[in-house]
Amino acid sequence: MNRFLATFFILFTTVVLGQLKKSTEIKGQLNAYGSNLEGVFVINLKSEQTVFTNETGYFVIKASVGDTLVFSGLQFKRKEVVLCAEDFQKIILDVHLVTMVHQLDEVVVRNYNSINAASLGIIPSNQRKYTQAERKLKTATDLNPSASLSGMAGGSISADPLINLLSGRTAMLKKELEVEKKESYIAMLEKMFEKEHFINRLQLPLDYVKGFKYYVMDNQKFTKVLEMNNKTTIEFLLGELAEKYKAIIACENE
Template sequence: MKNNITLLIIFLFFAQFLSAQAGLEKWVKGQIMSEAIPLEGINIINTSSKINSISDQYGNFSIVAKEGDVLSFSAADYESLRKIINKQEFKLGSIVVNMTATSVELKEVIINGNSEISAENLGIIPRGQIKLTPAERKVYTATSTPTDALLNYFSGRTKMLKKEVELEKKEVLRAKLEYLFEDKYYIETLKIPEELIKGFQYYCVEDAGFASSLQSKNKTMSMFLIVGLASNYNQKRVYGK
């Protein structure tokens, strides 16, 4: 009888422990993409706790959540999305979300085949204007006038902003790489542990040759180079060399 009571107490304690673990909350990091492009300004809300967040210029965000919580993603130009945080995502503390741009139905327009219609010809944007990324626009603003250029140079802001441009370029490349190969390829073929895949991707985009193959969309070359990079990465990881 005494043993039965002891077992019952242990069972109740274990059940309470599991219940507490199931309700555990922590910071979960994520990245929001659309066709390998990071999305800035996406609204994220945890529908369970009503905690909200917003993605930065690299598509990154952080939010407090627990396993099983439903996150809602919304923005003016993208289809709303709801995602449940599964056990693996909660364990890793990281999720990746893909959103789809909303399609706008346009009325039929008949265009003269000989006319040259473009945003530049219509005066929507200046002719020959260079398209800048968010980080590049910050550098341009900081150096657009002699006074700004001088002040930002000596304050170190220009140097910092140029570093942001490089980081932005690498993040875009890593996002492209993320969709080039499935996790199964990293784990089974390249022998990269699942929890180190993202770190290995950053390691790859640091290599100039591999980065060039990604930019030129040369998948054959990327597949060739990534094997050697994986070998070097695993050697450093195991032997510290």
């Protein structure tokens, strides 16, 4: 009889573990002292699936035994949980997070833009690309000599750069270049996030959304991350900058 029970237990355990290795939904609940639990990232590192917690910290995500769940939010320290078989037997997976004050504990940036025209040999790897504003500025400031310094006879150097400098055209073209860069960054940002994201998620007043977009473009750290096209990190930084921007708005309205 005991041998029969042992055999049954082994078979039952094998079946259960086999089922748990398959991707299934796991339900969880966050808890943290005195913090808003809504909108926390829950990421399955193996499948790269991402979900958000609701206002009570509740979440549901597909996972398997051995998968690693990452919990990350602007107000919490990053936490990783490696799922074991016992976690799938629980009705609710309880996860405790530690709060922090607007600090990014760890930022992981992945760049998948290694394949391009230069790497394929279509264009030289060291070839500089110029935008329209950059070309105008280069043309306006390039001396473009037609004779060397050791033999000026029969040659000349264009006086246009000096005239442009004195007339203020060079300064105007530099400002135009800065505006062009900001507008290209804003276009990238608007492709990633709809207007509702700034209003509902970042809690920004509608009349201040456009100003906020220009505000974040003055932050060099943000524009560098934006160029890397890492949406998760960009969203983290947007949340931080939104809090600072709302503080500025509050001061101006006092």
